[in-house]
Amino acid sequence: MSLSSTTIAEPQVALTRADAATPAALRALIESRRAVRRFTAEPVPEAVIRDCLELAVLAPNSCNLQPWSFQVIQKPALLAALHPVCMSQNAAKAPLIIAVLARPDTWQQACSGVIEHWPEGPAPKLIEHFYRKTAPFQYNQGLLGWRGFFKRQLLRIVGLKKALMRTPNSHADMRVWAVKSTALAAENLMLxxxxxxxxxxxxxxxxxxxxxxxLHIPKQAIPIMLLAVxxxxxxxxxxxxxxxxxxxHVSWH
Ligand SMILES: Cc1cc2nc3c(=O)[nH]c(=O)nc-3n(C[C@H](O)[C@H](O)[C@H](O)COP(=O)(O)O)c2cc1C
Incomplete structure (x- = not known):
């Protein structure tokens, strides 16, 4: 079962908004972003950082499991410690650095979180089933990846007859899985x-x-990029x- 096959009530949000960016405004914003390597010392207000992080986590993400975390670094001593870690590059002299971490290790907690924090009352049965049964089947690779190994064999056989999602079926796949969604959040954050x-x-x-x-980054977390701001x-x-x-880069079919 996938979430797209469920019959969930229409979301109560407008899918287009008159005040949302016009194509021209979005183009101007995207075109104005460049990789900046020299910054002034002017600090970035906390309200701005919060607003941008809120938009970062609105990024689309796999099964809404939000496999990311962010470390906001503003303390001068920590920024100074990071500079040599970043190969002493100019960009790392910024007044703010945000470490963007992919989290292949937080999906279990996120599954419970979706059920617990379902926005409109108790989570529908199909949602609950997905996050209690289907998602753990997909994402639990087992100790040393033994579950993933057996899933790969199973999928090889069942996949002869029908189309199936083939990944993630290993801890390496889980890393790719988390990095995909986190990179989208990073782009939202930059914009x-x-x-x-x-x-x-x-x-x-x-x-x-x-x-x-x-930064005391947990072992399972993957620092995908540091954003100098x-x-x-x-x-x-x-x-x-x-x-x-x-x-x-583009082919049309
Ligand atoms: C994953 C990633 C890692 C990058 N790492 C660095 C870096 O360590 N230092 C740097 O100066 N620029 C880095 N860049 C910036 C790229 O060099 C830059 O985006 C690219 O040259 C295109 O330029 P533009 O962003 O101004 O269009 C990185 C960009 C990405 C997406």
Whole structure:
């Protein structure tokens, strides 16, 4: 069973909004975002950070299990400790760094959370069944991945007759699973900050071992990127924008 096959009452929200961004406004916002590597020391107000994090977590995400977490780093001592961890790159001198972590390890808690916090009274039976039975079957890979291994064999046989979702069936698949949704949240976060007039630089140029130590990142969490955030300084953007022609990446069927 998948959630899309359930007959849940129409959501009580407008699916289009007159005050939502026009195509031109959205284009302007997306086009204005660049990777900024030099920032001023001006701090980012907490209200802005909160607003942007709220928008980050509105990102679409797999089964609404929200497999992400964020560490907001503003304390000067911690920022100073992070700078060498980020290979001493300029971008890491920002007044704010947000560590974006994918969490392949929080799905169980999230399954209970969806049932517990269902917005309109008790969760419908189908929802409850999905989060109590189907999701654990999909996401529990077992100790050392033994469940995943057996699922792979089962899917190979059952899949001869019908279409099936083949992943995630290993701990490695779970990492990819969590990273997909978390990357979408990271993009929401960058665009939200951009809309408030703050620039960002996503960074994967860091020493993961040292980063884990400095930020006390749980073993199972995956730091997918650090976002440097702030007002742009002098020569904030290094290079002109470059993208390959669409034809190189797009095929039409
Ligand atoms: C996952 C990821 C990791 C990145 N890591 C770094 C980094 O460590 N340092 C840096 O200066 N830029 C980093 N960037 C920024 C890219 O270099 C930049 O987005 C790309 O060159 C395109 O430029 P634009 O964002 O200005 O369009 C990263 C971007 C992404 C998405």
């Amino acid at each position: 939200a900050l951009q809309s408030h007039g703050y620039c960002t630089c996503p960074m994967e140029g860091f020493d993961e071992v040292r980063l884990r130590r400095v 702030g007002k742009p300084g002098d020569k904030a953007v290094y290079n002109p924008r470059l993208r390959f022609p669409l034809e190189q």
